[in-house]
Amino acid sequence: MRILAVDDDPVVLDLLKVILKQEGHDEVVVAGSGPAALDILVRDDRGFDVLVLDIAMPGMDGVVLCREIRKLRYYADTPIIMLTAHSDSRSIESAFGAGANDYITKPFDIKGIGIRLQIAERMMAENRITLDINALQSKLDGPEGQHCFALEDAVCLRGVKQHTDVFSLGNYLSTMERYRVDETSVFAGQIQSFDALYRSCTEQELATVLSEVWNSISAAADNTRLLGSYVGSGTFILIAACSIQDEWLGLEPTIKTILAASPSLKKASLGCPVAVVLGRPFRPNASKTKRVKPTFDRARQLLQKRLEMDAASG
Structure with a gap:
């Protein structure tokens, strides 16, 4: 090299x-x-x-x-x-x-x-997929449902703050010192009805959805040191370098308010509001050798549990 x-x-x-x-x-x-x-x-x-x-x-x-x-x-x-x-x-x-x-x-x-x-x-x-959000948002509208990545693909969003690819997010977590693990929270977020958005949005509109959702999550958690990655199918995995258990219940309403006021989403004319559901935050696995995959898997599991609870009640 x-x-x-x-x-x-x-x-x-x-x-x-x-x-x-x-x-x-x-x-x-x-x-x-x-x-x-x-x-x-x-x-x-x-x-x-x-x-x-x-x-x-x-x-x-x-x-x-x-x-x-x-x-x-x-x-x-x-x-x-x-x-x-x-x-x-x-x-x-x-x-x-x-x-x-x-x-x-x-x-x-x-x-x-x-x-x-x-x-x-x-x-x-590795063949990593990267989207330059700034470049995509300046493009003219293209055909709906045609994108440079599959629905389930993990994507690195360039042009948004505190976002990285999932491989690097794993590096960040795996090399974290033990004392910092005890102060860290991991959770996942899901864009509701993302499969429908994927089919109906142009590439420019979908880039707007992904970037605005990430920015809204980051803004809602402005009292935390947040780092995250988009892992596909409308899902983000997020790491906060502090405990957010007390703030967690207030994040979704704040995210909803920020998204509703987004000029970029209003301009996109998606036909329905963009909504986000968050899984419960937890402390990552302490063992460095068993930290990344079990932690990311648990984040997805807790998110899925929340989605199932919402479906059952709703």
Whole structure:
């Protein structure tokens, strides 16, 4: 793999080159700042397979740099690994929300970097579906029910804050420190009658629905540090870096109010209001090796239980 490493500390850059060489990666280019990294990415004609960015840099920090890199056509989906201090959990969430896919905590070791690079290679091999929401919302209307992804496909929404792909959301959860797990809530949300929306909406309208639903959930949970992913069939999995048990019952009414007032949804003229149902939040599995799939499965199960309860009562 060809790697670009960005850090304002030349000692860290030298150490990274040594470690990456020991891992078998000889093609490592380094930059000492965000602007220097962007200049390299724009001018380089060979391309990089993985980008390693330090979060805490003066001037343009790693989160801002990550967001700017995602605007570059050829780096919209390139794996980005962040370097961060153990205590800087808020920046980690911001980095994933800006488009990062994984992170390594300092001080780091050879084994840790090797594992994260192996995961990056897996990400490079995956055929991930990405929607540029800003581009789709500016398109002219197309045919109804014809979309670039299947109903059940997981999709990464580019152009909305604090949203990532499901693979990266799993990385975020799996590498979370034990003390942070105890303070974290996971839950799922479902767009009601999404199959009907999928069949009746144009691609532009469906992009509007997905982005407005995500934005409404994020806005309703404005007292939380929220990160989430769209996992297909109208379902989102969400991770809040705090307990939201007390606020949970108030989220749905707030989401409903925000969606009803959305100018974008009104302009789309969907014919029926967009509604969201939320599953009960819970604390993730403590075991790192058994954390991601059991936690995501439980989020879906609790959402399904809520849907069944609503159907039975309704």
